[in-house]
Amino acid sequence: MMRAANRWSGGALLSIILASLPPAAQASPATLPAIFPAPVSMTLGDGAITLGRSVTLVVAPGTEPETTALVRQILTRAGVTQITTSTRLPATLDRPAIVLGPDSAAIVREALSRSNAAADDQAEGYTLTTLASGSGCLITLAGHDADGLFHAAQTLRQLLARPSIPALVIRDHPAMPIRGTIEGFYGKPWSMTDRTRHLDFLGQMKANTYVYSPKDDPYARDKWREAYPAQTLTALGTLAARAKANHVNFVYAISPGPSICFSNPADEQALLRKFAALRGIGVHSFYVALDDIEYQKWNCDADKAAFGPSGAEAAGVAQSKLLNAVQADLLKQDPASRPLIMVPTEYYDAKESPYKAALRAHLNPRIVVQWTGTDVVPPAISIPDAKAATKAFGRKTLLWDNYPVNDYASSTGRLLLAPYARREAGLSSELTGILSNPMNQESPSRVAVTGVLAFGWNDKGYDADRTWHYAARDLAGNDSRATDALLELFDTQHLAPTFGSQPWQEQAPRLKALLDHVREVLANGDTAARQKAIAELSRKADALADAPDTIRAGVVDPGFAEQSAPWLDAMQLWGRALQQTAAGLDAADRGNPAATRYFADARRIAAQAAAVQSIPGATRFGGPIRIADGVLDTFIADAPGLIAITARP
Known part of the structure; x- marks a missing residue:
């Protein structure tokens, strides 16, 4: 028989000793x-x-x-x-x-x-x-x-x-010299309040660049030759001051491409006057955007006389002439000024072309060139991709990453809330930096932008999932319930589309894993396993249905709940539809004919959820809100056929 003193294991004795110590001695x-x-x-x-x-x-x-x-x-x-x-x-x-x-x-x-x-x-x-x-x-x-x-x-x-x-x-210290965002999307621009909050966010995330380039600012594109109204100019000056307070470089971008005559001295002077007016309110960094324009024909006959017949190579020569003149004027006005930034007309690949060759040969090497990767919305970016861009443009490029922007057709009805991923560690060796093009919804954009900024700071030490969770905690003010609720929402908005038919990030991976597990257990499990799986499904349905109210009450930025309102409304309805689906599966598994009623309620609520629309005018393409589409809706539609509904004696 063992002696009493040996009845206790080492771990149990340690617990007793620790419990007897004062709190200070038990410090973690x-x-x-x-x-x-x-x-x-x-x-x-x-x-x-x-x-x-x-x-x-x-x-x-x-x-x-x-x-x-x-x-x-x-x-x-x-x-x-x-x-x-x-x-x-x-x-x-x-x-x-x-x-x-x-x-x-x-x-x-x-x-x-x-x-x-x-x-x-x-x-x-x-x-x-x-x-x-x-x-x-x-x-x-x-x-x-x-x-x-x-x-x-x-x-x-x-x-x-x-x-x-x-x-x-x-x-x-940062890995990349330039890190930040470019408000470069189509559709409704951010409000001045949005921009102010965003600049504060950039400062907290150690970013150093914000480019003002909303496509729907008429004075930056269609009316680029015209002076800003005094009120707008004052507001931009206030933003520039806020950026400076956050150690963020405010860059003003102009898009003269649709109408400029490259050989016309008056147009060159109009552009320089615009920059001079911005310099007068505290803006000292400038950008000329030549994206999304027709460059195979001239806007004026004078350009044909100056540069020859229109075409890609001639466009590269003409653009270089203008940009070099602007760069020279910037240095003349301020010898310590930052380099001019430009986005070329061929911005979305690194293939050799007459246009790129012309830029390489004629563009001042001081000028920074932006590049969006291997496509407009690339599924991944590797070090070899960036090396190819360096070779094509004759300098290391500044990556314009079109994530999480949602101004194109295949992003209709979506918030893009997946982690920033599939960008190769080590890109800092071949890039001058990264600018994220965010969504029309400023506050929800921070979920992905947090990842972009963290990657730009330390690409080799970047962890996509951990940074994603941090973004949720930050929006929730470190409240654990609100953080969990946000992660539920993020999962339903995980799909990241491209301009093609295949997304570069899958939809709702956490939810899909659970629903796949439920299908598998219902197909192969015994009674106890089925009931356990249905109980797990019910808990997930409760989490989805409850998350929107928790988010509304818990997020620290009021803009998040406001800008994601229709997604929260639709998510709550889809959660309720899943609750009814879980109840239907439970009833069917127990031989309760009430299952039919539960499934009918699920279909009715799901139809209501699918009818929720985006906020009119908030994005370039409006339409029905999508919540875990292809995953949640499919399961709810399939659920009545997973268990035969038969009454049991």
Whole structure:
């Protein structure tokens, strides 16, 4: 017989010992935080830090006042009520101390030295360290430049969302020089409120570029020669200022291609006047869009005289002449100005052509060329694809990624909410950056755009699914119920179409896996297995039906619920139809003739769901809302035939 002392396993004894210890002794171990975009390097140290209510803030010379104000705001939101300022590091860390400034400042170098850390020396780079020491701690935010210090503050914001911060060292910088979005879709442009919120979002995600290029702005395309009304110009100036506050470069794009006469000095001057007016309100980066135009014929007879018969090669020569003149004027106005950006007429492949050869031969090498990949909406982009584009255009290209834009026919009725995927790690070696073309719906666009920005920051450390989940948590303000509800919605909007018949991401993979499992069990399982599968189906139906109300109550950006309203309405109806379907399957499995009524109710509700329409005018193509189409509707239609409906005695 075993002695009593041996009745307990090692794990059980450990549990008893831990339970008898005071709470401080049972503290959870420090864990590596999840930061998005993923940092280049993040290493755990010993111990953890809790700020408490009072901190000392040491601001080094050369720190932008706006970044100092941002850090103060972040600390206040984290529960700090007293911020004492100092000009030197405390000799003894008896309370939390935060050092903020450029890594060239002596006091910042001293703080890094105490933390056994070195500064990151890349553009937009930063080092963030946290050091636990007795009853105090030292947090250092060292920026290699002003942008890097701002990015460090955004990382601090994420760290302080945790109850405690582990001791760690983060050294970080972007993989791609240009990261952001281009509002370049057709249909209803974003409102100024949308753009303001989007610029704040870009700043939080360490993006650095926003291109203003809505196709339906008449003064940027059809009326490009005409001056903006004063009110509109003022609004654009306000946006440029908001972008600057978020360390985002506001780029103004003009689309003169449908009517410009390339050889006409008056048209060239009209374009330069437009840019001068924008420069007067604080815009210093410019873009000429020559996409979606007819380039096989001239808009004026003078171009034929200047460049010869119309054609692809002549168009490349004429466009280069104009763009080179614009680039020269930008440098004349401001020698430190950023390079001009252009999107060519052949933007959607890397095949050799007379047009590309003309650009390669004549276009100023300083000018940045955009490229959308192997197609207008490419299913994937590889390093060899980008190398081919580099060769074709004679320079590394700036990727215009047409995801998650939904302004084309095959995207009708859809929000594109799948993760950003199938872009090869290592593309940063062959691209100057990535700009995402988002949806007409600004707030829902952030789901995919979060992935684009995270990939642009650290393509080799990018994880599509983890970043996708972060986007849901961020929209939900870290509320777990709202996060789960958003992921249910995202799954029903997972399909990513192309211009062809085949999508590049499948529809509702999580839901489809469950429905396929239910079909399989109903076909092959015993009574217990069937009832278990039907119960799982019922829980999923409840989750789909309940998610819209949870999202409306839980998302922190009111724009999300507003802009996705018809999708939430349709999702709730489809969830209710699935609830009735699950009830019908359960009744049929038990031999209850009420199954017929349940299935009839499911068909009726499904018809209502399928009739929900998109918001009129919100997108270029309006129509019925699609929720997990081809998956959910098919299952509900097939369900009555999966179990014979026969009454049992």
